[in-house]
Amino acid sequence: MGEARGVTLRAQWLGQMLRDLREDKRLTLREAGEYLQRTGATISRFETGVYPIRRVDAAALLDLYGVEDPGRRDTLLQLAGELWHTGWWETYSKDAWSSTIDLAWLENRALTLRTFAGLVLPGLLQTRDYILSLFQAANSEMKEREIERAVELRLERQRVLVREEPVRLSAIIDEAALRRPIGGAQVMVGQLKRLREAAELSNVDIRVIPFSRGAHASPEGSFTLIGLEEPFSEIAHTESAGGAIYLERGDVDRLIDVYDRLQESSLSVEESAAFIVAMEKDLS
Template sequence: MSKERGVTLRAQWLGQLLRDLREQKGFTLKDAGEYLQRTGATVSRFETGVYPIRRVDTAALLDLYGVEDPKHRDMLLQLAGELWQTGWWESYADDAWSSTIDLAWLEDRAVSLRLFAGMVVPGLLQTREYALALFSATSPDMSAHRLTRGVDLRQERQQILHRDTPPQITAVIDEAALRRTVGSNDVMAGQLRHLRQMMDLPQVEINVLPFELGAHASPEGSFALIGLAAPFSDIAHSECPGGAIYLERTGVDRLVRVYDQLRGTSLDAEKSAAFLAALEKDLS
């Protein structure tokens, strides 16, 4: 069933960058609108992401704001082009929340991903069987088509792990996520085996946060830190039943400190692999 997409993260992101440039130069919305032969209200909609700005209008505003640095201009113009381009993730737009589409877009751009999983295995490291069982439990009323499409999207997101220049992934996984049986013992054993196989990839590191360490730095739940190439700043992503939350700047800085604490108290790679192997053996 099709649904309205709404405002996308990338449109909001570019809009905020253009707003910052306008305000730094002291231009009003009316000034920018008159330069584009539009209204100030239209420029406002560009800046809030309500209406994605086109590349030609972005180029005109960069001229008005005096942005001459080639790298800066190219970065903003590339982002403007991406507002209207159709990436692989767009084929799922009718079957997934817009926040999930935004996440797939960010992951595709990422140079690093730092993940903390408190309750379930991170989506990028899930087997198909685990994802199917998880979706079935969290959305029991979902149609078979939507269920399959949701799992397909999660599987396709994982292709970033196998591209020529994959992002560096470090994942801290709480023991609770590893001991909770999702689907069946066989499904869970397969998931644990998959995690150990993923640890053989040079771009993937997994650290287990065991119960014996007691309270930890993120009792509120899971989150992801998405590292992007310069000049973009890192973004933090967190999900809850009410939807997804994206944080920048100070919010990211706080979560970086939390992540470093979690990783610093977790088991190293060798001990984590042994921990996963022991849990898998218990399920066989």
């Protein structure tokens, strides 16, 4: 299941910000390279994220580019440090797609997560048995150990909901995702119980869009909006058979509007909780 690590999202982010700063100063790659006693090609690799920049080199470039604001410097240097920092998610790097590792990193940085689940339930709210059933059905070529590592990674990601300063999760779930019996009736009973218990957390809101509401604003499928601390803007994450896609700026604005309209189509938090309880009783 794993792949070559390649360019990480965080390296691309920092590289783009350094490129913007250099271009604002009207400096060439060669001039920036000479300042670091490196080649222009090396600076280019830093800016594209092909080679993650070291914190000391990032600090030197910030000096060159005249970045004096303490908050901005700290944010960029912290990000530079994270390029080489080994978080818990990196222990799964040999077993998971790099885009999944990037997602785990983003979730740990996030202040808010707003997700729409159209086909299966949100990953951060899934039980072990539900996750296992999903991976077994979708990845027939995976070995048992690989599946177990994938399950463990998804369960580890869920810790952001119960950490000391938990992320705020708002989840809108299409009734179709609730009705599909992943793993069978017994697994679904446990999964619905998990949803009910998660909804009791002060940092988790769960809403359901019932079939009775008809068409909704996202027939294309599921997505997640990830809210980060400044200076980073909210970004969007979508999954497909071809891998993960991350969207920024204008594309995110469109999905924010879609999410707002989905919320208008959904039941209230209280009505959604009652809906899930009723389903659980029907299956028990």
